[in-house]
Amino acid sequence: MTIFCGIDWAESHHDVALVDATGHLVAKRRISDDPAGFAELLNMLAAAGDTPQQPIPVAIETPRGLLVAALRATRRPIYAINPMAAARYRGRHSVSGKKSDHADAVMLANILRTDAHLHRQLPDDSDLAGAITVLARAQQDATWRRSKASNELRSLLREYFPTFLAAFADRPATIASPEARAVLAIAPTPEAAARLTRPRIAAALRRAGRVRGIDAAAETIKRALRQPQLRQRPLVEQAMGTHALALLAVLDTACTSVDQLAQAVTEAFQQHPDHAIITSFPGLGDLSGARVLAELGDDRTRFADARAVKAYAGSAPITRSSGRSLSVTHRRIKNDRLAAAGWIWAFSASNSCPPAREHYLRRREHGDGHPAALRNLFNRLIGCLHHCLTTRQTYDQNRAFPAFTPS
Incomplete structure (x- = not known):
């Protein structure tokens, strides 16, 4: 008898439901989020006919966490159902809007029973790829936090100390540069800056x-x-200086985290077998390449073809057709992390690789704006990357851009 398992995840407990091929509820239980609860889940699955040769598939609304990690160790199929998709399925069973944890667990099991072929299993990535994913995402988050902290500090300085911003405007990272942070630490106000010696x-x-x-x-x-500027009142200026030092401490921490995580992710990425292939592409270095690998993984059965990769990355356009209405727009539902890495990748490639630059300019001449042209270039590059990773070969400019004509 074919059995399907649905788990409604919560912070301290999980509701489990097992249904058979006809949709009949076989078993249900609430388990705790600890080793005892996981053992109870395994016993529940074993009683329903779970075996190493034919493991019962599991549907859950999250791809991460200790429960998912423990389930993956059992080598069973796990489907991470998008909560938005699960909400749409909920309406098939009840139009009143009622909701319960047990009903959601049954709904998730029924999703596998009826539409498992429409959902993607969690990829069987290697442990090294999993570690790179953790580090690359952490480094990406740290970079975003650094930008946020830098913008907050800049906004404050603009209100009372614009000459400081002008003094470091030519630095590559402006006020986030080590030199600007070091000087601001000893001169957080115009009054303190006026007393600074060389x-x-x-x-x-x-x-x-x-x-x-x-x-x-x-x-x-x-x-x-020491250039003249408008000044706040002395007490207000002093208070703003204290505020600036507090924001500076946050920025210092963010910058340190970015550097430490960048080193860690680079060291891990360089050990991966796909490193040489990914970094052979123009515009991809150790950091950007690690971010791409982190989102694609190294399970080559995860995506059926290049079109699936492009849709996942959000680079492929989406068509909406209804009656006489037809529109082709860019995708909004996508892997945002991969799309962000793809933007940097395409921008860098368009400035450093002549064929990529020609492709970008051709799209601009065709009528695309800057974002659309970069997205189209990313679409082409990630399709080539999927092919190279599948066939285990490095980037070949002549095959990637056969129409390129050197000037």
Whole structure:
């Protein structure tokens, strides 16, 4: 008898339901989120006919967590059902809007019973790929937090200390650069900046890691910080300086996290067998390549073809047709992390790779805007990457862009 399992996940407990091929409820139970609860789940599955040769598939609304990790260790099929899709299925069984944890567990089991072929199993990625996913996502989150902290600090400085922003406007990372953070730490207000001497600024630059042109840079910063500007009232200015130091501490922590995680993810990615293939593509380095691998994984059976990868990445357009209405737009439901990495990848490739640049310009001449042209380039590149990863070959410019004509 074919059995399907649905688990409604919660923080402290989980509701489990087993249904047979006809939709009849075979068993139900609430288990705790601990080893005893997991053992209870395994006993429940075994009593329903679960065997290593024919494991009972499981549907759950999350792809992560200790319960999912323990279930994956049993080598059984696990389907992570998107909560939005699950909400649509809920309406098939009740139009009143009622909801319960047990009913959701039954609904998830019935999703497998009727539509398992329309949902994708959790990929069977290697442990190394799983570790890269954790580190790459953490580094990406840290980068976003750094940008947020930097923008908050910049907004505050704009209100009372614009000359500081002007003094470091030519730095690659502006106020997030080590030099700008070191100087702001000793001069958080215009009054403090006016008392700075060149030796103190030079010492701050050395602490930030600068080794060349320190005296000249210190003199330039000193003059820039003493430029005339509008001022807040003294007590208000002092309070804003205290606020700036608090935001600076957050920014320092974010910058440190970005650097530490970048080193960790780079070391892990360089050990992966797909490293040489991914980094052979223009625009993909260790960090951006690790982000792409983190979202695609290394289970080559995960995607049926390149079209599935492109849809998952959000680079392929989506068509909406109803009656006489027809529209082709970009996808909004996608893997946002992969789409963000793809944007950086396409932008970098369009500036460093002549064939990619020609492809981008051709799309612009065709009428695409900048985002649409980059998305089209990303669509082409990720299709080529899928082919290279499947066939175990590195990037070949002549095959990726056969129409390219060198100038």
